[in-house]
Structure formats: C-alpha cells, structure tokens
Amino acid sequence: MAKKKDSVIDKVVSLCKRRGFVFQSSEIYGGLGSCWDYGPYGIELKNNLQDLWWREMTQLHDNIVGLDAAILMHPRVWEASGHVSGFVDPLVDCKQCKARFKAQDLVDGWRDKKKLDGLADGDIPPESEGDLETLKLIRWGEAVCPNCGTRESLTEPRLFNLMFKTFMGPVEEAASVTYLRPETAQGIYVNYQNVMNTARLKIPFGIAQVGKAFRNEITPGNFIFRTREFEQMEMQFFVKPGDDEAWLEKWRDERFASYLKLGIKKEKLRIHEHSEKELAHYAKAAYDIEYEFPFGWQELEGIHNRTDFDLKRHTEFSGKDLSYFVEQTREKFTPYIIETSAGLNRTMLVVLVDAYDEDVQDGEPRTVLRLHPKIAPTKVGIFSLVKKSGLPEIADKIAQDLRPVCAVFTDHQGSIGRRYRRMDEIGTPWGVTVDHQTLEDQSVTLRDRDTLAQERVNISDLPKIIREKLAE
Numbered sequence: 001m002a003k004k005k006d007s008v009i010d011k012v013v014s015l016c017k018r019r020g021f022v023f024q025s026s027e028i029y030g031g032l033g034s035c036w037d038y039g040p041y042g043i044e045l046k047n048n049l050q051d052l053w054w055r056e057m058t059q060l061h062d063n064i065v066g067l068d069a070a071i072l073m074h075p076r077v078w079e080a081s082g083h084v085s086g087f088v089d090p091l092v093d094c095k096q097c098k099a100r101f102k103a104q105d106l107v108d109g110w111r112d113k114k115k116l117d118g119l120a121d122g123d124i125p126p127e128s129e130g131d132l133e134t135l136k137l138i139r140w141g142e143a144v145c146p147n148c149g150t151r152e153s154l155t156e157p158r159l160f161n162l163m164f165k166t167f168m169g170p171v172e173e174a175a176s177v178t179y180l181r182p183e184t185a186q187g188i189y190v191n192y193q194n195v196m197n198t199a200r201l202k203i204p205f206g207i208a209q210v211g212k213a214f215r216n217e218i219t220p221g222n223f224i225f226r227t228r229e230f231e232q233m234e235m236q237f238f239v240k241p242g243d244d245e246a247w248l249e250k251w252r253d254e255r256f257a258s259y260l261k262l263g264i265k266k267e268k269l270r271i272h273e274h275s276e277k278e279l280a281h282y283a284k285a286a287y288d289i290e291y292e293f294p295f296g297w298q299e300l301e302g303i304h305n306r307t308d309f310d311l312k313r314h315t316e317f318s319g320k321d322l323s324y325f326v327e328q329t330r331e332k333f334t335p336y337i338i339e340t341s342a343g344l345n346r347t348m349l350v351v352l353v354d355a356y357d358e359d360v361q362d363g364e365p366r367t368v369l370r371l372h373p374k375i376a377p378t379k380v381g382i383f384s385l386v387k388k389s390g391l392p393e394i395a396d397k398i399a400q401d402l403r404p405v406c407a408v409f410t411d412h413q414g415s416i417g418r419r420y421r422r423m424d425e426i427g428t429p430w431g432v433t434v435d436h437q438t439l440e441d442q443s444v445t446l447r448d449r450d451t452l453a454q455e456r457v458n459i460s461d462l463p464k465i466i467r468e469k470l471a472e
C-alpha cells in the first residue's frame with residue numbers, strides 16, 4: 001500500500017521537534033494535551049516575532065505605549081466584561097460512550113454530510129449560526145452519536161464556561177474564586193486612566209500588551225494553532241465616538257500590511273468581514289485577517305470595533321467614572337475602542353508553514369525554512385571547511401566578532417553540504433565558510449540560503465555586510 005503523504009503541518013511538527021523549536025509539554029510523562037514548550041530555536045523565533053510586533057505597535061507611533069498587566073484580575077472584571085455569563089460553549093454528551101462534543105461542531109458535521117444521523121433535513125437550521133436559539137431547534141434526543149453510533153444517546157446542549165477557574169489564597173471557597181484571564185484586553189481597559197494620565201496621552205491613543213491568555217478550549221488542536229494556554233499581542237486604541245469607523249479601517253489595513261512585511265505570501269492571506277451573526281457581544285464591526293493553512297482558511301488576528309461597551313461596563317461594575325474629558329471644548333464622552341488582537345503562537349505557526357519548502361540541491365533533497373531574516377532564530381551559520389589547519393579557530397573568532405551584531409552559531413561537524421542543509425532547515429539566511437584560501441587572504445565565502453549564491457568577502461567586512469543585510 002502506498003504510504004500516505006505527510007501534510008505540511010505534519011512536516012512542520014516533525015521539524016519543530018527534531019530541531020528544537022517546539023516540544024510537547026511534560027513529554028517524559030506522556031505529554032499534556034494541547035500544551036507545548038518552546039525550545040532554543042522556537043523561543044528565538046517567537047521572541048523575534050514579539051519584538052517586531054512591539055516595535056511596530058509602540059516605537060513607531062508617538063501615541064501608543066505599553067503595559068504589562070497581571071494575569072489574575074479581580075473576579076468582577078470578568079462579570080463586567082461578559083465572560084462569566086457569555087464566554088460559553090454549548091456541549092453535548094453521549095450517555096453511551098461518554099464522548100463530549102461542541103454542539104455546533106455536530107451541527108456543522110451533519111450539515112456537511114447533508115444526510116442527518118437520524119434526523120430529517122428540516123431539523124437542521126439552514127446556516128451555521130452558533131447561537132443557542134438555533135441549537136434549540138434540533139431534536140438532540142433523536143440523533144445518533146458520531147463516535148459510537150448509538151441512537152438516542154445524546155444529551156441536550158449544556159453551557160460550559162471556557163475560563164479556567166482557580167482559588168486565591170488558602171481557602172477553596174466561592175469567595176476566593178478567580179480566573180486565569182481569557183484575553184489580555186481587560187488589563188488594558190481597567191488601567192486606561194492610569195496609563196493615560198501618567199503618560200499624558202490625549203485621544204486618539206493606544207495601549208499595547210503582550211501576554212499569556214488561557215481558555216479551556218473543547219477542541220484544541222492543529223499543533224500550536226489552538227491551545228489552552230497561549231499568548232496574545234493586543235493593542236487597544238481609544239478614539240472619539242464617530243471617529244471609530246475610520247480608525248477600524250486604518251488598523252485593518254495596517255495590520256494586514258504587517259504580515260506582508262513578515263514575508264507571508266499575499267495569496268495566502270485574506271480579510272474576512274464579520275456578518276451580524278458572527279459579531280462578538282461587544283463588537284459593532286469586526287474583521288479577521290485569515291491565513292490559508294493546510295487545514296483551511298483560519299483566523300490569525302481580529303480587528304474589532306468594541307465601541308464604548310467595555311469602558312461603560314467597567315464604569316457600571318466598578319462605580320468609577322471612566323469617561324474622557326476634553327478641556328478646551330468641555331466635551332465629555334466614553335471613548336470607543338478599536339482593538340487589534342493577534343495570537344503570537346498562531347503567528348509563529350503561520351510563518352513556519354508559509355516558510356516551509358522542499359527542493360533538490362546537487363541531487364539531494366533539501367528542507368528549507370525560507371524565514372524572513374528579521375525573524376530567523378539565527379542569522380549566520382559559521383563553518384570551517386575542515387577541522388584542522390587552524391580553520392575552526394578562525395571560524396570561532398568570526399562568530400565572536402559577529403555575536404554583538406546578531407544570533408550566530410558554529411558547526412564544525414560533518415561534510416559542508418550537510419552543514420548547509422542543517423542551517424537551511426532552521427531557516428538561517430546566511431552561511432560563512434572558512435577554507436584554505438582564508439589562510440592566504442583573510443576572505444571567506446558567504447552563502448545565501450535562498451539564492452544559493454556564494455560570494456567571497458573579507459572577514460573584516462562581515463559585521464558591516466550582515467548589519468546592512470538585516471536592515472534591508
């Protein structure tokens with residue numbers, strides 16, 4: 001039987017493990033579902049993505065500043081935000097095999113199959129709408145479990161809150177319940193006046209934050225695409241009501257352009273505008289930036305017009321006036337918020353999948369990550385052609401001189417072709433090789449990962465050349 005061809009995701013997962021980008025969490029104990037640890041190259045790549053985002057969102061704007069709020073927040077925050085009552089997924093259980101399903105996934109699956117497991121066509125609402133009213137239209141008690149095939153074994157959908165609950169202090173009682181934040185945004189809203197006053201900001205202005213968020217997802221999966229612990233890169237932009245629609249478009253375009261700057265293929269990116277039915281409870285309008293993964297088009301980042309919903313709710317629940325006052329005009333209003341919300345781990349998966357390539361060089365198959373040099377975990381691999389005649393020592397000295405410029409590594413083991421392949425596989429854009437000619441004229445070869453061009457350059461020029469290439 002022909003071997004099933006691995007998908008790009010399988011290949012990326014395998015490369016990530018083999019080369020130290022991502023490991024399964026607690027692997028020696030059999031792993032923990034949907035949790036991942038980032039190894040030496042993974043953390044470099046993730047940090048580079050985060051640094052670029054941070055620079056682009058704060059340093060390049062005179063009216064956006066940063067914040068790092070605590071993961072644990074007052075439980076009332078999550079009542080005000082709507083997460084305690086609204087951040088729920090309806091779940092259906094099979095009484096026979098004990099499998100648990102997201103009700104919406106079952107409905108979508110039945111609709112895709114066109115034929116219904118025990119239900120008549122008319123029992124399935126026409127569109128995937130995802131609200132409780134739609135799910136109530138289905139005769140769950142008559143359906144067939146897609147896992148064990150038993151008829152009349154499914155329960156009615158029950159609401160399941162996606163927030164991780166924990167207890168603050170030594171006593172596990174209702175009064176000490178708190179939550180791991182399911183989004184970083186709320187830390188910004190409750191601090192908006194602190195930040196505005198101390199940084200002396202005037203509307204319009206933004207607050208950026210990168211940090212962990214936690215959701216007890218029912219169906220995590222696709223490697224680091226959907227996990228229960230993940231990192232968000234969010235920026236909340238405070239504007240005058242009435243200016244919100246123009247700012248939403250501006251931020252949508254700016255964020256889309258930023259993925260192109262990362263080198264992501266344009267034809268793999270698109271913008272999806274939310275229909276009325278898809279909008280979150282807080283949003284007046286929203287766009288998703290989507291990427292075409294091997295498992296379909298999926299959201300990578302959301303740009304939302306959250307109106308004055310959040311600040312008004314926090315005003316109501318905290319009793320603190322969170323409105324904004326304009327001295328000159330004596331105007332008072334609650335700012336509208338335009339949010340850009342991206343997943344850091346998801347961005348990493350996009351750049352890995354998009355950069356993954358295979359070709360044949362000198363008759364040998366090659367795996368190459370065509371990562372943009374700015375995000376590549378290491379920028380230069382430094383090799384000695386042979387492990388004698390003082391060549392490794394020269395290579396080590398070159399590495400030492402380049403370290404202040406960028407992340408480099410040395411590799412003196414195996415054939416030079418194999419060493420180039422190892423550097424290509426982790427996406428290193430340039431290779432420097434010290435050979436016998438180096439002993440005569442202090443020159444080395446500089447190899448380009450993508451064009452495979454090799455040029456001879458002087459050792460003393462290397463820091464300047466690499467610095468210039470990285471600035472391109």
Ligand code: GAP
Nearest residue numbers: 183185225226227230300301302341342343346
């Ligand atoms: N503050 C708004 C907010 O959190 P969201 O659309 O729920 O909006 C924003 O999430 C981004 O966070 C998503 O586009 C995605 O990149 C990332 N994200 C959300 N849930 C995730 C999960 N379970 N695993 C990994 N990334 C996730």
